[in-house]
Amino acid sequence: MKLGCPKEIKPQEFRVGMTPAAALEAITNGHSVVIETGAGLGAGFSDEDYTAAGAEILATAADVFAQADMIVKVKEPQAGERKMLREGQLLFTYLHLAPDPEQTHDLIASGATCIAYETVTDDRGGLPLLAPMSEVAGRLAPQVGSWTLQKANGGRGVLMGGVPGVAPAKVVVIGGGVVGTHAAKIAAGMGADVTVLDRSLNRLKYLDDVFGGTFKNQYATAGATIDLVRQADMVIGAVLIPGAAAPKLISRAQLSEMKPGAVIVDVAIDQGGCFETSKATTHQDPIYDVDGIMHYCVANMPGAVARTSTIALGNATMPFMLALANKGWKKACADDKHLLNGLNVHAGKLTYAAVGEALGLDYISGEDALNI
Incomplete structure (x- = not known):
């Protein structure tokens, strides 16, 4: 051939x-x-x-x-x-x-x-050809999100790890799969206060067993999700339904409940995005503002590395x-x-x-x- x-x-x-x-x-x-x-x-x-x-x-x-x-x-x-x-x-x-x-x-x-x-799938229910890019995108998400949080880029001007006497950024990761796990690891490693939301109790147990107090996790009810999003400096969308369009988890109306200058990083944008206000962007022009909330929605994030x-x-x-x-x-x-x-x-x-x-x-x- x-x-x-x-x-x-x-x-x-x-x-x-x-x-x-x-x-x-x-x-x-x-x-x-x-x-x-x-x-x-x-x-x-x-x-x-x-x-x-x-x-x-x-x-x-x-x-x-x-x-x-x-x-x-x-x-x-x-x-x-x-x-x-x-x-x-x-x-x-x-x-x-x-x-x-x-x-x-x-x-x-x-x-x-x-x-x-x-x-393409595997015997463990995973997606072996998506996983390596999910790992890369997950690890990049807090990095690009922290850049977007800088005041010059329209963000709240919050440092991920804070400094002595000043609280760190609050980061919410929606989805505890490959992207979400790697995003949470890096965000926590940067010193942020991180919570992962997921609807699989088995996944939440796994995250708790493996990562312990490195970051928190919580069951993703609609109420818990919006409560945490209201408090967040950064929200990372990491939800995947294999091959299908991503579910819309945060509506435009709910943006008004977020802190001005908060950042959304939508890693699910390849599958249409998991926020109602998400639209695909490029590395050349990666962020945009909707109602005071900064959106980073680059559709080929791993291309940066x-x-x-x-x-x-x-x-x-x-x-x-x-x-x-x-x-x-x-x-x-x-x-x-x-x-x-x-x-x-x-x-x-x-x-x-x-x-x-x-x-x-x-x-x-x-x-x-x-x-x-």
């Missing part, structure tokens, strides 16, 4: 879908690899690093799309990239289709087979990429129900229920798609 990796074109996206190490693994397994020139520069990988691994460098993304049987990316294909997909081609990347009807319709129309990193993120993502995606290349997507998915869960689009059909329900579109099961 010929694997292709184009340069990411989403604004301020510096990651790359395939590391030189992943390219070498594919080539060692008998496949060929084509890379768009400059694709790895944002993550610190030169064209020479790829050619040393045995990959071929091509001049344009169009060349990569035209030659490759499988396209390996990071972010969802942009409009121009979607036009280059063809029937029977395999796309392996993050898609986040539930809040994106335009992309969904384009992928269905392309006839390509599209496997989404974010819906592109080298760390690229290597972490490559470590996770490589075994699945090789399975798809070695076996072909149908056998790979038939052999691995967790990889089959990543199938979102095939041969003009939507194949993921949560996306169909979110967008009001017809869909078939992944099992049925194997027979097309």
Whole structure:
């Protein structure tokens, strides 16, 4: 199989879908690899690093799309990239289709087979290809939130850890999964007063057992959530329903109950955001003000630390990429129900229920798609 990796074109996206190490693994397994020139520069990988691994460098993304049987990316294909997909081609990347009807319709129309990193599962009920970027985004959230809290950026002017005689910032993390846990760890490490909200008692018990007094946790009733949000200097949205649109947990009306200059960091923005007032922003223009509350809603947060993120993502995606290349997507998915869960689009059909329900579109099961 010929694997292709184009340069990411989403604004301020510096990651790359395939590391030189992943390219070498594919080539060692008998496949060929084509890379768009400059694709790895944002993550610190030169064209020479790829050619040393045995990959071929091509001049344009169009060349990569035209030659490759499988396209390996990071972010969802942009409009121009979607036009280059063809029937029977395999796309392996993050898609986040539930809040994106335009992309969904384009992928269905392309006839390509599209496997989404974010819906591949594992035996423990986790999302192994989303987890590394969730870890990065969770750890970044308090860092970018503390910057947004600075008065010059519109925030309350509160230092995360306070100083002797001055209380630290109050941080509320909504969601105790991978993002929320890493966000809470970093925020607490910065000296903040942190509370994690979640609706899973088992998860709350786990957080209490593992982290003890490092940060607090509380059951996420609607009343408890708004009470804590009223007191917060920073609220981090870390709620995920795999493949589906994120639930809206704080309404615009409730912003008026927050402290002026408080900060919202919406890590769920890739799935539409978990605050009513959230809208996707970029690293170039990351924050905006709604009713005196500062919103940080960058849709590709891990792109800010592109080298760390690229290597972490490559470590996770490589075994699945090789399975798809070695076996072909149908056998790979038939052999691995967790990889089959990543199938979102095939041969003009939507194949993921949560996306169909979110967008009001017809869909078939992944099992049925194997027979097309």
